[in-house]
Amino acid sequence: MKLEIILAGFLWLSINNAKAQEPSVNSAVISYPFDKMPTVLPGTTPLTWNVDISAKLLDDAHVFIERKIAESINGRPGFWHRNYSSRSAYEASVQPNRQRLLKYIGVENKQAPFVNRNTGFKDGNPAIFMEKISNINDSIVVAETEKYRIYQVRWPVLNRVYGEGLLIQPKRKAVANVIAIPDADQTPEQLCGLSPGIPANSQFARSLAENGFQVLIPVLINRTFLFPGAASQQTYRERIYRGAFQMGRHIIGYEVQKILSAVDWFEQTSSKGTKTGVAGYHEGGLIAMYAAAADTRIDAALVSGYFTSRQRVWDEPLYRNVWGLLTEFGDAEIASLIAPRPLIIEYSNIPALVEKKAGSGAKPDSIN
Numbered sequence: 303m304k305l306e307i308i309l310a311g312f313l314w315l316s317i318n319n320a321k322a323q324e325p326s327v328n329s330a331v332i333s334y335p336f337d338k339m340p341t342v343l344p345g346t347t348p349l350t351w352n353v354d355i356s357a358k359l360l361d362d363a364h365v366f367i368e369r370k371i372a373e374s375i376n377g378r379p380g381f382w383h384r385n386y387s388s389r390s391a392y393e394a395s396v397q398p399n400r401q402r403l404l405k406y407i408g409v410e411n412k413q414a415p416f417v418n419r420n421t422g423f424k425d426g427n428p429a430i431f432m433e434k435i436s437n438i439n440d441s442i443v444v445a446e447t448e449k450y451r452i453y454q455v456r457w458p459v460l461n462r463v464y465g466e467g468l469l470i471q472p473k474r475k476a477v478a479n480v481i482a483i484p485d486a487d488q489t490p491e492q493l494c495g496l497s498p499g500i501p502a503n504s505q506f507a508r509s510l511a512e513n514g515f516q517v518l519i520p521v522l523i524n525r526t527f528l529f530p531g532a533a534s535q536q537t538y539r540e541r542i543y544r545g546a547f548q549m550g551r552h553i554i555g556y557e558v559q560k561i562l563s564a565v566d567w568f569e570q571t572s573s574k575g576t577k578t579g580v581a582g583y584h585e586g587g588l589i590a591m592y593a594a595a596a597d598t599r600i601d602a603a604l605v606s607g608y609f610t611s612r613q614r615v616w617d618e619p620l621y622r623n624v625w626g627l628l629t630e631f632g633d634a635e636i637a638s639l640i641a642p643r644p645l646i647i648e649y650s651n652i653p654a655l656v657e658k659k660a661g662s663g664a665k666p667d668s669i670n
Contacts, residue, residue: 375632378630382635403592404555406552406624408552409558428459431458433457434454435454457564457567465563470507470508472514476516479516480515481519481561482506482507482518484519485652490520507519554589565599569599577601581604583652585608590603602646611633
């Protein structure tokens, strides 16, 4: 053992005192290529801007984007090959456009074979049902008149994702089914007159129910601020938009998927020949139009307070931005996916909303 220690000590001393052998070279004759490189790359000139370069780059990017948005209108016809010879021929000719719209907004096609992305357990499309729910000791009937009953309901949309809202069922056979979609900052209770906030003549869900329609009113994700009082703001809709973007989804697609899942239930439970329509106001009008464009089972659509040029989409809330959409679709092109089914577009006043904290100095998003 003593001998091993002595040998280890000599080895350490020899390593510690060793010096690296440097090659004998004449540095004067060494030529490095980068010493002879030009001061600027070939075909370029020195950058001599006497301005804030970061601000200029941002301004030029805005100009570039606005030019591309303006040019998108002229490029859209190349994506469309409409055949007007018959209804079936027309619907077949725009079906590729419809499929691309679904991909843009991230709607899952339940008719296609299910792809299980979960590991370790079996998964699949959820069952089709409408569940009437209530709190403990509360009646399952939320409200009742001589013509209809109102229930609080939920229904499966995607795996472990549910839609919620109110279902108004007439006491006699329904004339037809309607999905009445409120604005994002309105509640189903307001739309059927159970809560204040919407004038009686604008409660279109209640009016439809009084005329014998079965009406479903879904809840939309609202625009409530996540961080009240903070200088940097974000709404619930924007929060979901940002997270969904990473997964190839979109909040518009999630809301549309709610509607299509409700259509599944209407189709399963209604008698043959019963019509189904959608009607929406403001943000609900957007969802109604996209849903009707996405699903030909929707027989008619009413869009109120939402239909215009989307060429200023950069001035709208961030959660309305859909990657690549304007290349092929403006509102008119989306409406053409509903044709030849009835589409009513109603001009109406919408609330003047801003989505920046007052006094923050930031330019508010405009949606009116």
